[in-house]
Amino acid sequence: MKFFLYNFILILLLPLIISRLIIRSLKDRDYIKNISNRFGIYENETESNPVWFHAVSLGEVISSETLIKKILIDNKVVLSVSTPTGYRQAEKIFGNSLQIVYAPWDIYFFVNNFLKKFNPKALIIFETEIWPSMIKASSAKKIPIFLTNARLSQESNSKYSNIKFFVKEVVELFTLVLAQTNKHYDRFVSLGIDKDKIKIVGSIKFDKDNKIEKxxxxxxxxxxxxxxxxxxxxxxxxxxxxxxxxxxxxxxxxxxxxxxxxxxxxxxxxxxxxxxxxxxxxxxxxxxxxxxxxxxxxxxxxxxxxxxxxxxxxxxxxxxxxxxxxxxxxxxxxxxxxxxxxxxxxxxxxxxxxxxxxxxxxxxxxxxxxxxxxxxxxxxxxxxxxxxxxxxxxxxxxxxxxxxxxxxxxxx
Structure with missing residues (x-):
């Protein structure tokens, strides 16, 4: 019932979400580029059983570069982003080495369309993106779900705690949470994630390829x-x-x-x-x-x-x-x-x-x-x-x- 209400509210808000995207496109036309992706519609030729890696925007695409390249050694990857700046940066970094698409809006049947199209063998979410339908639909198809370089600010933790009755049912579906520090570990535990599912690993942002320039x-x-x-x-x-x-x-x-x-x-x-x-x-x-x-x-x-x-x-x-x-x-x-x-x-x-x-x-x-x-x-x-x-x-x-x-x- 909770997920139904969540999706029902998003469907009601969809005209506003589309209008907001169109308004943003007045300054950056790429906001409406491949707009069908937002509805879970993709024309791309697909690889079989890729890893679905989601990096929401520019900063996340840059920071996840080394991890994605490592995964690409032994796996096909479809990289989803939510912003034009993230999309363009992904194209610069990865070229044709992986598929780049816009993530579907977090409505269950949009996400389900994505899953049917790409049939991913795993979902890797970078940093702080907790999308209920993305996680719920993937879990329903027995797809392992990972939150990498995971962090949760005090402000976000407080907001999620106010709706813990809903959030707990989402975050407990994670297969593994790779948290940056003890502080973030504690916050994820407070949301209801099993301690055994959380590992403290530091921040990947220190591992960018460049060495310090003296x-x-x-x-x-x-x-x-x-x-x-x-x-x-x-x-x-x-x-x-x-x-x-x-x-x-x-x-x-x-x-x-x-x-x-x-x-x-x-x-x-x-x-x-x-x-x-x-x-x-x-x-x-x-x-x-x-x-x-x-x-x-x-x-x-x-x-x-x-x-x-x-x-x-x-x-x-x-x-x-x-x-x-x-x-x-x-x-x-x-x-x-x-x-x-x-x-x-x-x-x-x-x-x-x-x-x-x-x-x-x-x-x-x-x-x-x-x-x-x-x-x-x-x-x-x-x-x-x-x-x-x-x-x-x-x-x-x-x-x-x-x-x-x-x-x-x-x-x-």
Whole structure:
């Protein structure tokens, strides 16, 4: 009855869900690309008994890369995503080595259509996606279900606990939960998952292929400051900080990379209305003028930018709506970084960096300005942060192999 009501409510909401997708497509046409996938309709030629791997968006696709490539050695994979940025990044990373599709909306017969089409031998969900119909329909077909690199923020745990009478019936269907830390282990147990089904394995995000770039071995622009993965409401703060920094040092250059590229034009309007000189580009230029802000419209730039910049602010962390983004890519590329106060999605990771004085966490725009100013003029502090970040990354590698070793018992 609970699952029936859940699906009935989603069906009633379907016109709103479709309308929201169409509105989003006004900024990014790819939101309605392959829209039939959302209803569980796929034209693809299918491989027999692939592993279904679900990575919801851009960050999850990037973070799961090493695990997916490991699984591909002995298995066919169909990778489902929910956003255009995730889809495009998956195409960049994997090309034709696997099938990439949009995940069906979480209505039972849409999911069932997917299962009939692909007949997967396992479902692997990355990080925090707990979709009742996806899990229930897969379990009904005796498909093993894994939650990998699993994390559950305190906020999410509180919300799920309010409907535990429903959630417990979903999460107890997991075959195995590979949790990042003891804290997440405890939260999953509190939702009703059997302790024997949960293994603590660390975070796969430390296992990205790139090694940390030492400052002396990389070509850095000492005047380049970047703001990455920014969200609505943060650009106004960054614009003011950049303007104040440019006033004290005329040689500084700034690049901003919004989390969602389709927002680049509206961000440019914000900056121009505030009298900030900016330019929107779709690629990183070989050079550009000092005291100018570049807004990059696209994805796939961060690795190169973190190798080039002397300082980064990692967005999604100034406003509580977002919960932060992955800081490991900055640290692995030897770029000292600053984050805001809201890092609930990376609470354990950011704690490791803070304990080793490997980053700076600020509370507001004034502290962001003060910290940027301090780092600009203190090369020794920047290098100490880089060295400390190197230790954090190196000391926490190895999760991917742990997770794969648990999975392969079921997959092979």
């Amino acid at each position: 400052k002396e071995s990389s070509v850095r622009d000492p005047n380049l400051i970047i703001a990455t993965s920014t969200h609505s409401g943060e650009e106004e703060i960054i614009s003011k900080v950049f303007k104040k920094l440019a006033f004290i040092d005329k040689s500084l250059k700034f690049i901003l990379v919004p989390r969602h590229p389709e927002r680049a034009d509206s961000i440019g309007t914000i900056f121009k209305n505030e009298g900030t000189d900016c330019m929107i580009l779709e690629d990183i230029p070989s050079s550009f003028d000092s005291n100018k802000i570049l807004i990059l419209k696209g994805i796939g730039f961060l690795d190169k930018l973190y190798k080039s910049a002397s300082l980064a602010f990692v967005g999604g962390s100034m406003l509580k709506d977002y919960g932060g983004h992955n800081v490991i890519e900055a640290s692995a590329n030897g770029c000292p970084f600053i984050v805001g106060p809201y890092m609930k999605n990376f609470e354990d990771v950011i704690s490791l960096f803070l304990e080793e004085e490997a980053c700076i966490q600020i509370e507001n725009s004034d502290e962001l300005y003060d910290s940027c100013k301090k780092l600009i003029f203190d090369e020794e502090l920047r290098q100490n942060m880089v060295d400390n970040a190197y230790k954090v990354v190196e000391n926490n590698r190895g999760s991917m192999e742990k997770q794969y070793n648990y999975l392969k018992e079921y997959l092979n």
